[in-house]
Each structure stands twice: as structure tokens, then as C-alpha cells.
Amino acid sequence: MELLSQTEVFDGWLRRYRHHSEATATDMVFAVFLPPQVMAARVPVLYWLSGLTCTDENFCQKAGAFRLAAQLGLAIVCPDTSPRGLALPGEHDEDDLGSGAGFYVDATEPPWADHYRMYEYVTDELPTLVEMNLPVRADKSICGHSMGGHGALVAALRNPGVYASVSAFSPICHPTEAPWGRKAFSAYLGPDPADWQQYDATLLVASAEERLPILIDQGSKDPFLESQLMPEAFRAACDAVDHPLTLRMHPGYDHSYYFIATFIDDHLRFHAQALGA
Amino acid sequence: MELLSQTEVFDGWLRRYRHHSEATATDMVFAVFLPPQVMAARVPVLYWLSGLTCTDENFCQKAGAFRLAAQLGLAIVCPDTSPRGLALPGEHDEDDLGSGAGFYVDATEPPWADHYRMYEYVTDELPTLVEMNLPVRADKSICGHSMGGHGALVAALRNPGVYASVSAFSPICHPTEAPWGRKAFSAYLGPDPADWQQYDATLLVASAEERLPILIDQGSKDPFLESQLMPEAFRAACDAVDHPLTLRMHPGYDHSYYFIATFIDDHLRFHAQALGA
Numbered sequence: 001m002e003l004l005s006q007t008e009v010f011d012g013w014l015r016r017y018r019h020h021s022e023a024t025a026t027d028m029v030f031a032v033f034l035p036p037q038v039m040a041a042r043v044p045v046l047y048w049l050s051g052l053t054c055t056d057e058n059f060c061q062k063a064g065a066f067r068l069a070a071q072l073g074l075a076i077v078c079p080d081t082s083p084r085g086l087a088l089p090g091e092h093d094e095d096d097l098g099s100g101a102g103f104y105v106d107a108t109e110p111p112w113a114d115h116y117r118m119y120e121y122v123t124d125e126l127p128t129l130v131e132m133n134l135p136v137r138a139d140k141s142i143c144g145h146s147m148g149g150h151g152a153l154v155a156a157l158r159n160p161g162v163y164a165s166v167s168a169f170s171p172i173c174h175p176t177e178a179p180w181g182r183k184a185f186s187a188y189l190g191p192d193p194a195d196w197q198q199y200d201a202t203l204l205v206a207s208a209e210e211r212l213p214i215l216i217d218q219g220s221k222d223p224f225l226e227s228q229l230m231p232e233a234f235r236a237a238c239d240a241v242d243h244p245l246t247l248r249m250h251p252g253y254d255h256s257y258y259f260i261a262t263f264i265d266d267h268l269r270f271h272a273q274a275l276g277a
Numbered sequence: 278m279e280l281l282s283q284t285e286v287f288d289g290w291l292r293r294y295r296h297h298s299e300a301t302a303t304d305m306v307f308a309v310f311l312p313p314q315v316m317a318a319r320v321p322v323l324y325w326l327s328g329l330t331c332t333d334e335n336f337c338q339k340a341g342a343f344r345l346a347a348q349l350g351l352a353i354v355c356p357d358t359s360p361r362g363l364a365l366p367g368e369h370d371e372d373d374l375g376s377g378a379g380f381y382v383d384a385t386e387p388p389w390a391d392h393y394r395m396y397e398y399v400t401d402e403l404p405t406l407v408e409m410n411l412p413v414r415a416d417k418s419i420c421g422h423s424m425g426g427h428g429a430l431v432a433a434l435r436n437p438g439v440y441a442s443v444s445a446f447s448p449i450c451h452p453t454e455a456p457w458g459r460k461a462f463s464a465y466l467g468p469d470p471a472d473w474q475q476y477d478a479t480l481l482v483a484s485a486e487e488r489l490p491i492l493i494d495q496g497s498k499d500p501f502l503e504s505q506l507m508p509e510a511f512r513a514a515c516d517a518v519d520h521p522l523t524l525r526m527h528p529g530y531d532h533s534y535y536f537i538a539t540f541i542d543d544h545l546r547f548h549a550q551a552l553g554a
Contacts, residue, residue, distance in 0.1 A: 008498070009535035064341035064538070221285070258286035261341070 001133055004029065010070035011036040014060055019129060023121040024083040025114055030126065031056040032134060033066050037073035044139040044164070044275035045075045045130065046268070049122060049148030049155075052180070053100045056080050059145075062257035065264045072272040075136050079122050081147070083115045096180050097187055103175075104151030105199050107188035116188055119199070123155050123162075141165040141271040145260060146224075150175055153201035153214065153234075160210035165274035167215035167267045169260050170222055173234035174202040180228050202230070202237045213244040215270050217263045219253030278410055281306065287347035288313040291337055296406060300398040301360040302391055307403065308333040309411060310343050314350035321416040321441070321552035322352045322407065323545070326399060326425030326432075329457070330377045333357050336422075339534035342541045349549040352413050356399050358424070360392045373457050374464055380452075381428030382476050384465035393465055396476070400432050400439075418442040418548040422537060423501070427452055430478035430491065430511075437487035442551035444492035444544045446537050447499055450511035451479040457505050479507070479514045490521040492547050494540045496530030 004016040012035040021028040037043050046069075048059050056078045059065070069076055082102035088111040091098035102118035131138055141164045144152035149171025156166035175181020176196045185196040197203045218231050225231075231247055238245040253259040271277075281293040289312040298305040314320050323346075325336050333355045336342070346353055359379035365388040368375035379395035408415055418441045421429035426448025433443035452458020453473045462473040474480045495508050502508075508524055515522040530536040548554075 007531060007533060007535050008496075008529040008539075010539050014535060061339050061534070064344065066535075066538070067341065067542075219285075252285040254284060256284060257338070258284050258291060258343075261343070262285075262287050265344075 001129065009033070010066045012066065012070045014066070016056065021121055021125060023117040023125045026083040026085055028083070028121065029056055029080055031060050031078040032130070033060070033069055033076040034135065035070045035073050035075060038075070038135040042135050042137045043073050043075050044141070044277050045077055045136045046271050047122065047127070047140060047142045047152075048076055048078045049104060049142070049144030049151040050078065050081050051144070051146030051148050052081070053095050054081050054148075055100070058257065062261065063264050064261040065268060068265050068268045072268060072277050074268060074272055074275070074277050075134070077126070077130055079126055082118065086115055088112065088115070097184055101147070101184060103147055103181075103184045103188065103199070104154060105185070105188050108195070109188060109190050112188050119155075122151065123159060139164055139275050141275055143167045143267055143271065144171065145169040146255065147172055147180070149216070150181075150201060154199050154204065156212055157201060157204040157208050158198065160208070160212075163212065165271050166212060167270055169217050169263070170219065170224070170229055170255050171201070171216060171231070172229055174200060174230040176200045176203065177233070178228045178230060202234045205234070205237045205243050206241050208241070208243060211244055213246070214238070215267065216245065216247045217266070218247065218249055219255065219259045220249050220251045221253060222255040224255055278406065286310070287343045289343065289347045291343070293333065298398055298402060300394040300402045303360040303362055305360070305398065306333055306357055308337050308355040309407070310337070310346055310353040311412065312347045312350050312352060315352070315412040319412050319414045320350050320352050321418070321554050322354055322413045323548050324399065324404070324417060324419045324429075325353055325355045326381060326419070326421030326428040327355065327358050328421075328423030328425050329358070330372050331358050331425075332377070335534065339538065340541050341538040342545060345542050345545045349545060349554050351545060351549055351552070351554050352411070354403070354407055356403055359395060363392055365389065365392070374461055378424065378461060380424055380458075380461040380465065380476070381431060382462070382465050385472070386465060386467050389465050396431075399428065400436060416441055416552050418552055420444045420544055420548065421448065422446045423532065424449055424457070426493070427458075427478060431476050431481065433489055434478060434481040434485050435475070437485070437489075440489065442548045443489060444547055446494050446540070447496065447501070447506055447532050448478070448493060448508070449506055451477060451507040453477045453480065454510070455505045455507060479511045482511070482514045482520050483518050485518070485520060488521055491515070491523070492544065493522065493524045494543070495524065495526055496532065496536045497526055497528045498530060499532040501532055
């Protein structure tokens, strides 16, 4: 891992690293906040998965999360949202496909299959790398926003026992029925919807092996609420199998990082409690 | 004033407005955070002046200030850092002159004099507009970063009785001796250094009519510390006339918004106490 920068913040450190990824067959950059407690002992880790068009930087700059994370002794790892540095056909043409829009799936279709393997990257390769090279424990939780909320829910539902807790802001809950999800899954996974189900939280929760409690915050003025996010479909799927879900609707709030900043402390406390931080 | 957007955040509202400015003879955009307390009563206002290359948005997105401002009942107004929408000769060629670099002076030299009047804008026109149109009291304080820290100190020192308190992060304390300041002042104010003194906090403090306590935070790893910012010169000038100054040096911190975010709560409490918020 190559250290690109280190910035002091809240008596802890924000670092950016570049490393070669086997999963994506590219270099990848990620950010990590290390709280001051790492001077004394290894700390648990919260993984943050970002939404469309984001990089590793949006959450770090805009969420206002490091103040409380420094108090709680929680490291936060922020991966990028896709491979970078490629020039695949159509890769940089649209906000919701290709660069910045990896959707946390392992693509099987050309031209994406050799590189767009963000599911393997965030659930396997990156945690292994982080745990080998940084002063953190193996205890981890996962959280995300929009496309990244989808990624967090899928990662937790498909990997029982791996995450101590999972939460999401404004997640794409049912991508196989949402325009963003259908477009991305068609491109990355091919035309057969049967191949998409492993990446749809609303479809996965019925067979979840673990009753891991889920926290979701959603703004009522989010312009994507009905068309793309569908939290009510996820609620119904959870209710059908009695999966524990706390879905909080917040009147007046939108899809932005101002919404995330307003409620991020609740998520940090939720995860810190599960992680014993 | 034209309302461009309103975003719910921490139970308050971030609004962006556009209005015609007499001072700059252009349209200007500013941001204002209104805390939830405005539903019951008018609130005091903190003016935030940003640094080089910034707009009204940097502080709102990156400082993490609205959480505590919402608790304290403090409005925060963030003006832009220069006029926009012009095409003066050389205006957009460099980061430290022209657009994004108004330096909070009233220019007297061509081609700037008709528009680059940010001192009048932030100390007179904008507060008048805000107090006429928004649910705020006339009680106000001022704060800023880098070029905006310079602007805040100059505004407070030149307007006794107007601001309840003043503070700054990494301010350009002595611009007449700093490369950024000398370049900007030469262009905006002409070649005679006698005309620059009215915009140099280190020179102004000797004749300050009011012993308003000043709070300054400065990172020791700030790359501009010695060459551009010169807090020790300002400290010496304050000491010489016994002007109350709290200058806090923070080991390890740099010039970024991560430094601001780390200590913004201290500044908000400092101003809220002075404002009776």
C-alpha cells in the first residue's frame, strides 16, 4: 500500500492509500480514518460504501463523522465506487454506469467482467488488506448511502457472521425493480433477472441466515424515494420473514450529504455498540 | 432576493440566495444556515468569510458546523469570495487574484474598481440585506479562514461596536508583508503601500478603538504558516498595545477544512457566548 496523504483531524488521522487490486485488476484508492485510540490498541472498523458519482473523498469531506468516531474509537474505511484509470467502451459516458457506478457487484459481462468486481473488492480483498496493514481489529460493520446503502445491505445479508451490524442512508433497496438497478445489472450481469437476485436486498432478506438488525434512515423529500429506493418494499420483505428492521422516515430531508450529516451520529453509535467500541 | 435552494439539515435549513449587489454591480450568491430556533424568535448571526478559491459552499459542505449551530440557535451567513460572472482581463487566470480571491477589499484600480468591492459587500450591504429579509437579529459576529480570516479581523478592527466577537482559522495576519497580500493589494489598491494599511490586521490593531477579544486557531503543519500567514507578527502587534488575543497553535494540523472541522465547535461557542445565543 502506498500512502498518498495523511491529514490530522479530531486528534486522529485521515489517510489515503493506493494499492494494486487483484479483484479489479487496477490500482485502487481508499481513505481510512484512524481515531486517536489506535495509539493504544487496535480498533474496530466501519466500512462506508458511497453512492453514484462519489469517490473515497465525499464521505470524508461532507459527512461530519470523524468528531464522534474519534470519541468512540472507531476506524472508518471508505473505498472508491468503481475501478478507475480504464477506458472501457462507454465507461465514462453516464453517471449511473461505469466509473463511479460499480454498484458493488462482480460483473460477468463484457466489457466489465475483467475489472468491475466491486463486490469481491469491498467484501473480501479490501478488509483483508486493511486488517493486515492497519492497526485495526477484525471486528467490522458496514454502512452506505444510496447505491452504497444497497451495497452495505447486500454485503451483510450475504455474509452472515462477518459484520457486527449494518445500516444505510437512502439505500436502493430493491434494485431489480428500479431503473438504476435494472440498467446497471443488465450491463454488468447480463439480461437474465435470475442472475440479479444475489444483489437485491429485498430478495435476499427472505433467505437471510442471520437475524442481524438493520437500521435505515430515509428522507421523505428524497427525489428518488419512490422511483429508485423503495424502502417500503424492503420493509414488507423484512416483515414477511420477521427480520428486524428499524426504518426511520425523516420529513423534509432529501438525498444529500446534509441529510447524512444530520443523522450520522446515530449510525456511529449503533455500530459502536454492536462492535463493543 | 431569489431563493435558489433550501435543504433541511439538523432540523434547520440551509438556503442559498441570489441577489443584485450594488457594491459589486453584479449578482451575488450567498448561503445561510437558519437554526430551528427561528420558528420561535429572531436569532443572532455569525458571518463566515472563506478563503482563496472558495464559494459560499465550501464551509457549508465541509466544516461540520451546523450540528452545534442548530443547538446554539445561531444563524451562519456565508458570502462568496468575489464577484462572479464577469470577464475582466486576467480575472480567471490565477487562484490568488480575481475570481475567488476578492481579499475583502474595495478595489480602487482598473480593471477591478467597478466590481471588486467585497469589503463594502460583506461589512455593509450583505448584513443590511440579511437583517431586512431573514429572521435574524442585528447582533452579529464574524469569523473566517485564511484570506477570510484576514477579512474577519479587518472587518472587526475597523468597525468598533458592530461585531460582538471575532475569530479566525489560519488567517493571513499581515498581508502587506505576505506574497499573496502584496500581489492582491498591488492589483486592487495600487502600488502605494500606504493605501494597503487599512486592510492589514497587524497594522490596524495598534489603533483599534475597541478591545474586542480575538480568537485565532493555527495549525503547526500549515504549509503557508511562515510565508503567508504570520500569526507571530500579529501576536507581537497585539502584545505591543495589550490587545486581548488567544492564539492557539495546534501541532500536526494543516490548512484544510479538516482542521477547521476539528475546532469549529470552539469558535461557535465563543461567538454564541458573546452574542447571548
